[in-house]
Amino acid sequence: MADIFHDTLFAYALRSVVGTRTLTHPEEKDPSSWPEMVHTEKKQDVNVEVRARDDVETIMGSADPRPSTPAQSTHSSHTQIATPEGAKDAEQANEAILVDWYGPDDPANPQNWSRRKKLWVLFLTCLWTFTMYIGSSIYTAGIQDVSRVFHVSQVAATVGLTLFVLGYGIGPMFLSPLSEIPQVGRMPIYIITCALFTVLQVPTALATNYGMLMAFRFITGFVGSPILATGGATIADMYAPKKRAYGIAIWGLFAVSAPVMGPLVGGFAAHAKGWRWTIWELLWLSGFTLVVLFFFYPETSPSNILYRRAARLRRLTRNPRIQAQSEIDAAHMSAREVATMMLVRPFTLNFTEPIVLILNLYIALIYALLYCWFESFPIVFGEIYHWPEQLVGLAFLGVLVGCFVVIPPFFAYLYYYQEPQYNERGELKPEERMPSAIVGAFFIPICLFWFGWSARTSISWIMPIIGSSFFSIGGVLLFNSVLNYLTDAYPLYAASVLAGNDLMRSSFGAAFPLFAGAMYRNLGVGWASSLLGFLSCVFIPIPILLYRYGERIRMASKRARHDI
Incomplete structure (x- = not known):
């Protein structure tokens, strides 16, 4: 029954009143496990220019993956996430850790x-x-x-x-x-x-x-x-x-x-x-x-589900680099393009x-x-x-x-x-x-x-x-x-x-x-x-x-x- 209520407007209203202790998400049930829930090998420079396109709409739904940096070890990625202000250099500070599905069987998908x-x-x-x-x-x-x-x-x-x-x-x-x-x-x-x-x-x-x-x-x-x-x-x-x-x-x-x-x-x-x-x-x-x-x-909407997942992870970790792909795409769009x-x-x-x-x-x-x-x-x-x-x-x-x-x-x-x-x-x-x-x-x-x-x-x-x-x-x-x-x-x-x-x-x-x-x-x-x-x-x-x-x-x- 809780699965049906999840991500409904009633659930949003209830959580806004009683907090996140009800109808919780996996990362909220066990905050210490959230690093394993992020695909840390998927990263992107948030300052990268948007690739050439015929029209604006190819940005907002593109199934093509963005250019990504080489995968790093899970341990090093977790260290960078926990202390973003201690990043080694500007390049690391600009890396966005992309939030994706937790795996092929992610029940939120x-x-x-x-x-x-x-x-x-x-x-x-x-x-x-x-x-x-x-x-x-x-x-x-x-x-x-x-x-x-x-x-x-x-x-x-x-x-x-x-x-x-x-x-x-x-x-x-x-x-x-x-x-x-x-x-x-x-x-x-x-x-x-x-x-x-x-x-x-x-x-x-x-x-x-x-x-x-x-x-x-x-x-x-x-x-x-x-x-x-x-x-x-x-x-x-x-x-x-x-x-x-x-x-x-x-x-x-x-x-x-x-x-x-x-x-x-x-x-x-x-x-x-x-x-x-x-x-x-x-x-x-x-x-x-x-x-x-x-x-x-x-x-x-998969993009909305991942957007809200990224927002929860940012709230848990206080790490602004955790983002969904849709957020990065939208950040490069002007009001006129939208x-x-x-x-x-x-x-x-x-x-x-x-x-x-x-x-x-x-x-x-x-x-x-x-x-x-x-x-x-x-x-x-x-x-x-x-x-x-x-x-x-x-x-x-x-x-x-x-x-x-x-x-x-x-x-x-x-x-x-x-x-x-x-x-x-x-x-x-x-x-x-x-x-x-x-x-x-x-x-x-x-x-x-x-x-x-x-x-x-x-x-x-x-x-x-x-x-x-x-x-x-x-x-x-x-x-x-x-x-x-x-x-x-x-x-x-x-x-x-x-x-x-x-x-x-x-x-x-x-x-x-x-x-x-x-x-x-x-x-x-x-x-x-x-x-x-x-x-x-x-x-x-x-x-x-x-x-x-x-x-x-x-x-x-x-x-x-x-x-x-």
């Missing part, structure tokens, strides 16, 4: 956590992701009531969905890179943004006019957004590439199922109590998520890397089609099949079932086909992620054509619901493949690349619902769905071409990985 702890952290990551994503679609159940209460058109009421989605698309571009700063880490960003998201639901639910409601919908989407982009990086912190796809698949399952559950969860509340109760439901869910994260969500890394990098990667741009556009299209297509459900099941308003949300269960149907065969594919392709270093060419994306690409148009032409009074309502399940099958396969591809191809910039992906898909997802209702009414359900289906067909060649030519494109990139 997220890669070495037990399977149970990893699954717990994965579940909490998915819970916070689910809470954010359901916040978009739960509002749709009350759109008609928003239109009635504030005397606006239904399109204007739909802007509440658009602004929320736009907010969580823009937010990660500014907030997610904060999690890459070693002094900050991922956990504080998640919990602080969850707290803001929860608190801001109150003025949202109590909005007295249309403008106030729209403003807070955007703000809540913005402040809660980092988990949507950085969740994949959190999973990569814990799982080696060989197992990461399983974690990303589960994360993707929650990401796809949350928008599906929104109309179902909010439909009954909106029908009985009005639109405000959809926001109160979101407040209850986000409040529960906040409490669980506060007590049970640990830090997963700002560039945080604010510019996600945009430059998104629009200057061909692979990133084309995959982000594809996922953005799928996301836009999803939100656009969802607007047809009230028309199909409310007007064609004459379901009561509060029951229309049940029609989304077909999409939810598809999410769970695809996971077992996909995991079997990963285990029996993809895992044997990893090399001896546990690495896989990013292009080998594409076969599942190729399969998933065909399920999207199949769903849209099936749904569009089976939605008629002469055909049972079960047929369009069955057809709707194919979208989630294709969505899960595409979501998983693309996010793993981007993480594999750009490992040093995972958070920034995923933030750019979130911006693209959210921007498209925000715009399409505004004209979806008019499109379905003017073209009819069959032809409107077919139009979306034909559009999805245009993008089918993308994963096929990346599978065949992606390695050549990746090798031509300055930022993509070249060693696999």
